[in-house]
Amino acid sequence: MSESNSTKLPLSSVRVLDITRILAGPWATQNLADLGAEVIKIENPNGGDDTRKMGPPFLRDASTGEETDAAYFLAANRGKHSVAIDFTTPQGRELILALVAKSDILIENYKVGGLVKYGLDYQSLRTKHPDLIYCSITGFGQTGPYSHRAGYDFLIQGMGGLMSVTGEPDGAPGGGPQRAGVALADILSGMYASLAIMAALRHRDAGGGGQHIDIGMLDVQVATLANQAMNYLTTGKAPTRAGKGHLNIVPYGTFPAADGHLILAVGNDAQFVKMARAMGRNDIAEDSRFTTIASRVANRDVLIPLLESITATRTVSEWVTEMEAVEVPCGPINTIDRVFADEQVRARGLEITLPHQRMGTVPSVASPMRFSETPIMHTQGPPTLGQHTREVLESLVGMDEASIKTLTANGIIKVAP
Numbered sequence: 001m002s003e004s005n006s007t008k009l010p011l012s013s014v015r016v017l018d019i020t021r022i023l024a025g026p027w028a029t030q031n032l033a034d035l036g037a038e039v040i041k042i043e044n045p046n047g048g049d050d051t052r053k054m055g056p057p058f059l060r061d062a063s064t065g066e067e068t069d070a071a072y073f074l075a076a077n078r079g080k081h082s083v084a085i086d087f088t089t090p091q092g093r094e095l096i097l098a099l100v101a102k103s104d105i106l107i108e109n110y111k112v113g114g115l116v117k118y119g120l121d122y123q124s125l126r127t128k129h130p131d132l133i134y135c136s137i138t139g140f141g142q143t144g145p146y147s148h149r150a151g152y153d154f155l156i157q158g159m160g161g162l163m164s165v166t167g168e169p170d171g172a173p174g175g176g177p178q179r180a181g182v183a184l185a186d187i188l189s190g191m192y193a194s195l196a197i198m199a200a201l202r203h204r205d206a207g208g209g210g211q212h213i214d215i216g217m218l219d220v221q222v223a224t225l226a227n228q229a230m231n232y233l234t235t236g237k238a239p240t241r242a243g244k245g246h247l248n249i250v251p252y253g254t255f256p257a258a259d260g261h262l263i264l265a266v267g268n269d270a271q272f273v274k275m276a277r278a279m280g281r282n283d284i285a286e287d288s289r290f291t292t293i294a295s296r297v298a299n300r301d302v303l304i305p306l307l308e309s310i311t312a313t314r315t316v317s318e319w320v321t322e323m324e325a326v327e328v329p330c331g332p333i334n335t336i337d338r339v340f341a342d343e344q345v346r347a348r349g350l351e352i353t354l355p356h357q358r359m360g361t362v363p364s365v366a367s368p369m370r371f372s373e374t375p376i377m378h379t380q381g382p383p384t385l386g387q388h389t390r391e392v393l394e395s396l397v398g399m400d401e402a403s404i405k406t407l408t409a410n411g412i413i414k415v416a417p
Contacts, residue, residue: 001253009036010374014201015105017096018042018080019087019120021049023153023183024137024217025109026076027190032105032197033079034367034376040099041077041383045414048385049073062360069382076190076384078354083393084386084414092412093118100125100132104204107198112147117245118371122212132210133192133200139350141216151217157184160221165228168243177241185224189220224362250296250303251275253332255311262316264307265329274326279310354381357416386414 014037020027026041026049033039042050055070072292083099086092097119100106106125115121122134136142139151157163157179167178196213198402204210205291222229227248228239239247246252251272254261266272269292276285283291289299296303311319323330335341340351349366356362362381369376393399393413407413 004286006323008374009376011035011037012103014038015103015258016105016107017038017099017104017112017214019096019115020107020137021052023076023186024189024193026051027187028135028137028193029080030078031190031194031280031367034369034378037105037373039080040103040388041080042087042099043082043084043385045086045411048082048084049077051076052385059362061358068218068358068384074362074382076362078378079391080383081388082153082162082383082416083389084416085389087118087120088195091119091407091410095397095413099392100129102396104201104235105133105135107135107137107193107197111150112136112138112142113168121312124316126210130209131204133204133213134199134210135197135200135213135215137189137193139217141219142214146218153183154179154218156217156221160185160218160351161228162221165225165239165241167241169241172243175241175243184224185217185221188215188224189215191221191258212247213238214385234292236303245300245304247291248297249293250273253304253309253370254361255308257311257314257316257319259315261333262311262319263331264311264323267329271328272296275323275328278322278326278350281310283313293320298330302345305400352378353379356381356388357384387417389413389415 011032014032015034016029016037016039018025018039020026020029020043021043028040029037029039041049047053051073052069054072057066057071058067059071059074060066061067061068078408085095087096100120106120108120113121114189116124119125121135125132125134138147139156140146140149142166145280158164158177162178162184164180166180168175170176182405193213193215196215200213231237232241244254249267251264251266254263264275266275272290273285276290286305288295290303315320320330320332332338339345345351350368352366353361354364359381364378364381366378368375390404393404404413404415408415
């Protein structure tokens with residue numbers, strides 16, 4: 001079941017039973033797959049993971065031109081084995097239980113209590129499988145007054161405060177709360193789940209046994225408010241939307257250029273002096289209103305328009321060249337096509353191509369984790385629905401061909417052609 005050369009990867013001896021869908025759970029298990037874990041993705045035979053249908057854009061079969069999976073599905077499912085089982089049926093449930101017995105980790109993102117009736121909740125499994133690491137990802141966690149509510153990224157971004165500090169200020173053009181352009185609550189929840197699972201593996205391998213990991217997306221969103229949370233907790237005053245700027249650092253935002261916009265991220269006083277001198281404005285560098293971060297924040301309404309009048313006189317590339325020469329962080333605001341054309345992105349090999357059963361190959365984005373001794377090797381693209389059902393049931397459950405045919409005919413499993 002393991003990929004070739006996977007023994008070189010950190011998690012090559014770990015098997016994960018993945019009963020998640022959409023994004024937070026699949027993002028976590030994709031991280032584990034990247035690290036060498038054998039991830040068995042359990043999908044409903046009737047359609048599979050919901051993100052397979054979340055398009056356009058959709059992939060098209062290389063030979064027939066038929067629309068297949070949405071690009072969304074590709075984002076979080078590389079390196080996994082798709083096993084299509086309807087575990088709402090007694091026979092399907094027994095197959096899942098057989099796979100639990102062969103797994104180190106089970107990760108799920110159903111509503112609190114949603115798996116109890118199938119005997120797949122942590123309390124039902126822990127006695128027979130004391131070393132099992134069981135990770136639950138929900139909108140609001142396993143406890144508290146909201147625990148039984150469904151949680152979605154957009155909702156969590158709003159309830160967790162992120163939208164209150166994202167976007168232009170009220171009253172400004174385009175003002176009002178804004179959702180982040182990617183599903184950060186989902187993705188960060190997946191990242192925390194991955195980290196928690198690593199810690200639980202360490203604990204288990206030290207003889208401590210398995211445990212239940214409770215990841216609540218609202219908890220994650222509140223935790224990752226970072227400095228914005230501390231700005232409130234230390235002052236009692238809720239931060240507001242700063243738009244293109246930063247509440248605690250100036251200048252730190254977008255500025256107009258002659259041919260577009262650029263970013264200046266001046267994080268300390270020495271960089272500010274270098275920036276001003278590169279602009280030919282020693283007077284700004286020496287102005288007492290701007291000599292410290294605190295004074296620049298206090299006088300942002302004076303400094304920002306002044307800098308905007310200067311940056312508007314030259315092109316983005318000219319400013320980037322000037323600022324790089326004096327080691328002041330500066331860069332363009334790239335569209336995503338320009339991101340993948342960027343020489344640094346290309347040099348780091350972030351765009352990759354992976355094999356795919358129906359498409360031949362599909363594009364993907366490489367993991368950003370870089371190891372000196374156990375480098376990640378991306379070898380398998382996202383699976384088609386049920387691509388590995390036969391392989392897994394034969395090798396791990398010992399099922400014969402006749403049984404596979406019967407379960408397929410009854411709609412309990414799906415075997416990809």
